Amino acid sequence: MGGGVSRRNLFRTTALGIAGAAAGALARTTRSLVEAARSGTADHALHAAATHGGGPAAGPPPAHATDLGVVGAFDLGRAPVDPMRYLTHFDWGRPSRAPGGRTLREYRIITQNRDVEVAPGVVFPAWTFNGQVPGPTLRARAGDRVRVHFSNGTLHPHNIHFHGFHPAEMDGVEPIPAGRSFVYEFDAEPFGLHLYHCHVQPLKRHIHKGLYGTFIIDPPEGRPPARELVMMMNAFDTNFDGENEIYAVNSLPFYYMRHPIRVRRNELVRVYLMNITEFDPINSFHLHANFFHVYRTGTRLTTTEFTDVITLGQAERAVLEFRYPRTGRFMFHAHQSEFVELGWMSFFEVVDDGAV
Ligand SMILES: [Cu+2]
Numbered sequence: 001m002g003g004g005v006s007r008r009n010l011f012r013t014t015a016l017g018i019a020g021a022a023a024g025a026l027a028r029t030t031r032s033l034v035e036a037a038r039s040g041t042a043d044h045a046l047h048a049a050a051t052h053g054g055g056p057a058a059g060p061p062p063a064h065a066t067d068l069g070v071v072g073a074f075d076l077g078r079a080p081v082d083p084m085r086y087l088t089h090f091d092w093g094r095p096s097r098a099p100g101g102r103t104l105r106e107y108r109i110i111t112q113n114r115d116v117e118v119a120p121g122v123v124f125p126a127w128t129f130n131g132q133v134p135g136p137t138l139r140a141r142a143g144d145r146v147r148v149h150f151s152n153g154t155l156h157p158h159n160i161h162f163h164g165f166h167p168a169e170m171d172g173v174e175p176i177p178a179g180r181s182f183v184y185e186f187d188a189e190p191f192g193l194h195l196y197h198c199h200v201q202p203l204k205r206h207i208h209k210g211l212y213g214t215f216i217i218d219p220p221e222g223r224p225p226a227r228e229l230v231m232m233m234n235a236f237d238t239n240f241d242g243e244n245e246i247y248a249v250n251s252l253p254f255y256y257m258r259h260p261i262r263v264r265r266n267e268l269v270r271v272y273l274m275n276i277t278e279f280d281p282i283n284s285f286h287l288h289a290n291f292f293h294v295y296r297t298g299t300r301l302t303t304t305e306f307t308d309v310i311t312l313g314q315a316e317r318a319v320l321e322f323r324y325p326r327t328g329r330f331m332f333h334a335h336q337s338e339f340v341e342l343g344w345m346s347f348f349e350v351v352d353d354g355a356v
Contacts, residue, residue, distance in 0.1 A: 068345055069254050072120030080116040080126060080133035080210065080251040087229045087250065087261065090139040090216070098145045105140050105188075110151040111158045111198075111211065118236045118246050119253055119343075127154065127198075127209040133251055134232045134276070135196070135213030142191040142220045148184040152176045158206065161199035162215055163315070165189040175200045191219040193272050193298035193317045208237060208278035216272060219301060226268040226321065229261065233275045233283040233312070233334070233344070244279055246343050247334065253343020260347035265327050269348075271320040272298070275312035283344075284311040285320070286335040292322035309335050324350040 076082050093105030109129050116133065118124045129135025140146055152158050157175035159182070166186035176182045198211035214230050234251055235244035246253050263269050271292075277283040286309045293303035294310060298319040310318055324330065327350045334344040 068341060069257065070119050070343075074120060074252055074255065074258075075117055078115075078117040080118060080124075080128075083250040083252050083255045084259065084261075086132075086134070086137070087231070089137060090230075091136045092139050093146070102143060102145055103141070104145040104147060106147045106149065107136075107138055108149045108151075109135065109160060110153045112153045113155075116210075118238065118251065122238055122246070124236050124238055125209075127156070127158070127206065127211050129160075129211060129213055133210035133212075134234065135211070137214040137216065137230050138196065139216045139218070140188040141218045142188055144188045146184075146186055146188050149181065150176065150184060151181045152178055154178060157200050158198045158211060159200055160184060160196050162186070162196045163194040164192075164215070164217065172196075173199045188217045190299055191217045193274070193319055195274060195276070195315055195317065197276070197315075204278050207276065208235075212276045214272060214274055216298075223270065223301070223319075224268060226270040227263055228270045228272065230272045231274070231285075233273070233277055233285065235277045235280070235283075235339075237279060242279055244277070244342070247277070247283075247339040248343045249346060254345055256346035260329055260349035262349045262351055263324065265350050265352050266323050266325060269322055269324075272317070273310070273312070273320055274317040275314055277314060280339075282311050282313055282336075283339065284309060284335045286333055287320075287322065288331040289326075289328075290322050290324060290330065292320040295319040295321070311335075324348065326350065327352050 091107060093107040096104045096106070098104035112128050112131050114126050114128050114131055115123050116126045116128075126133050138148075148160065150160050155178045157177050159172045159174060159176045161172035162170075162184065164186070166184075170184050170186045172184060194215040194217060196213050196215045198206040200206050212232075212234075214232060231249040232251075233247075233249055235248070236246040237243060238245045248255065271285075273285055275283045288308075291306050291308045294305035294307060295301070295303055296305075296318050298317070303321070310320070312318065330348045330350065332346050332348060333340050
């Protein structure tokens with residue numbers, strides 16, 4: 001492990017919060033802790049913070065708060081993505097009628113470099129699709145014609161490799177040079193929950209820097225009505241030492257802990273769960289006080305598992321379905337404790353009214 005901010009001390013430095021000091025003091029503490037971590041004196045700064053702390057962090061923690069969290073407010077204008085919007089935002093492309101009466105869907109994707117704040121005070125030089133990490137969730141129906149207008153707006157070669165069926169020349173493994181464009185076109189097959197990502201070497205760096213997104217192909221007959229939520233399990237190696245310091249679903253650590261995702265009691269919830277985590281062999285999703293039906297890769301309409309933990313290797317994905325019969329606040333998180341401590345902790349807020 002390299003010097004500076006190690007994966008084990010970053011959140012002890014940025015994240016003392018939930019039990020910490022008044023907001024202004026807290027911000028100063030965060031900064032000093034991050035700086036201390038960078039200079040290798042975090043333990044002293046931590047001791048100082050523990051000694052001088054007091055008062056709540058910005059934003060109320062869940063009722064049964066843990067000692068997890070980050071200090072300071074998230075700035076969504078600088079965030080890799082707006083986590084609430086990302087959950088439910090689907091880009092269906094610009095539709096038109098293709099020969100034979102099929103639907104043609106056209107999407108525009110550009111790679112852009114962007115410095116994003118992956119935790120308060122922690123800036124990451126991301127490579128993005130359309131300015132966000134993860135990239136936009138592209139969605140089509142099985143059998144649609146998909147046309148993706150790709151432009152490389154950076155100084156590095158990039159491309160887009162889609163998971164799914166397509167001809168070799170549409171496989172997205174040829175680098176597209178800086179400033180150049182390419183049109184990927186193929187039929188949307190097979191239905192399921194897929195992924196797209198840059199496929200330029202070194203692959204782990206191009207992916208980890210942020211060039212990935214979700215690609216959903218709906219079955220011809222659709223799926224039952226549900227509250228649909230896209231969750232990308234991802235992580236950031238903020239000091240480029242080959243280990244992640246931050247874990248999350250949808251990029252911001254502890255975001256859904258501070259801002260629980262509201263769902264209605266008894267409504268069908270469908271999670272499109274992806275794992276794009278680089279540098280770790282697996283990631284996982286555990287739901288509290290409930291079990292879910294699993295549709296691996298979303299390619300079948302019959303469930304194969306009923307469980308409360310699913311473990312996925314990189315690029316594996318699964319559609320999960322469940323209902324909460326009781327109101328209340330319920331955790332969901334990785335079932336790897338270190339990932340939890342480094343950000344991958346979230347809540348559902350199950351409510352009775354329509355305020356969802
Ligand atoms: Cu790339």
